[in-house]
């Protein structure tokens with residue numbers, strides 16, 4: 326290929342979404358450039374501590390990674406299936422979701438971010454026709470039949486289609502003039518891993534409490550759990566200032582289920598916000614992952630949405646008419662149309678839940694506790710919700 330021939334696809338951002346779409350695009354036979362700094366990708370020793378960034382990914386996301394030949398490279402000893410989820414309201418009401426009852430092998434799979442990045446990086450390395458460029462995106466310019474990307478350091482790359490996978494603060498999105506509205510939840514998520522005294526049996530626990538926020542304990546392999554505590558700002562600051570005290574603060578909730586907790590690593594804190602973009606596409610441009618949407622993590626769905634974007638872009642590219650180039654506006658419209666509803670629904674649902682469970686008035690308390698009990702008493706609706714969360718590709 327001559328240096329002036331545009332790539333078919335240039336992906337900006339080598340996070341999970343970017344690596345996945347770059348590998349998938351190259352596997353479709355498209356000449357693909359992946360632009361962005363590379364994360365450290367060493368295989369963790371079996372005994373190495375678990376990454377503090379962990380994801381609960383839906384069965385449909387695992388299916389995508391499987392199709393991209395990534396999942397087989399993920400160390401099975403470092404992933405944990407979630408068989409059941411128990412959700413507790415502040416009135417003591419409980420809602421539970423059970424994979425067995427929905428005839429699914431699992432509700433979700435817990436995997437470390439570092440392990441996902443390592444497996445994706447390996448798949449990208451094997452993908453024929455994938456060129457990695459470790460520079461940072463700086464600016465873009467529309468040309469007659471391509472987009473030219475200028476990278477920091479002076480390099481430039483042209484492509485028929487640019488995929489922005491450069492995260493919540495996407496510079497590509499801004500350079501393309503696509504507006505994004507940011508709403509701050511006045512909350513931060515504290516994440517940390519713990520050893521637990523008793524086996525968790527693959528159960529994830531979540532507590533909703535208007536004073537303390539949303540506390541999730543997700544099962545990790547062995548007798549370990551991972552905490553995601555979305556706390557009001559002041560409490561989050563106090564928790565972050567005393568990470569050693571986290572285990573004792575959690576003991577009242579965790580003790581009856583998994584026994585005492587012991588810290589097994591540092592805690593990290595993430596400010597929580599929602600980002601809504603004006604459009605998911607531009608001229609010869611598609612946004613995927615956090616560049617396209619950021620939602621509250623209480624449902625553990627941000628990356629799942631991002632991987633569903635990836636799956637849809639790949640589906641549209643694979644099914645395109647021979648004479649359409651990958652940046653054709655018709656293809657971009659197909660992508661945008663098919664993602665509008667799932668992204669909108671998830672944004673609405675996570676936002677409504679975050680707001681409902683942050684309010685401490687009697688009416689909100691009544692609504693959420695009645696809601697939990699009513700839903701718990703409706704097994705068919707629960708099964709429908711589980712199947713919806715599992716994604717369209719989940720097979721019973």
Ligand SMILES: Cc1cc2nc3c(=O)[nH]c(=O)nc-3n(C[C@H](O)[C@H](O)[C@H](O)COP(=O)(O)OP(=O)(O)OC[C@H]3O[C@@H](n4cnc5c(N)ncnc54)[C@H](O)[C@@H]3O)c2cc1C
Nearest residue numbers: 338340341342361381462491492514614615625627628629
């Ligand atoms: C506390 C917490 C818990 C969560 N738990 C879950 C969960 O259980 N399940 C789930 O599905 N989701 C979860 N999420 C959401 C998930 O973390 C994000 O949706 C996901 O990480 C987004 O991935 P991404 O690849 O789109 O973006 P990122 O991970 O942000 O990757 C963006 C990449 O772009 C690169 N980049 C940035 N700027 C440039 C540039 N100018 N040039 C080149 N490269 C650039 C960056 O270096 C990075 O590699 C959680 C989020 C939080 C905060």
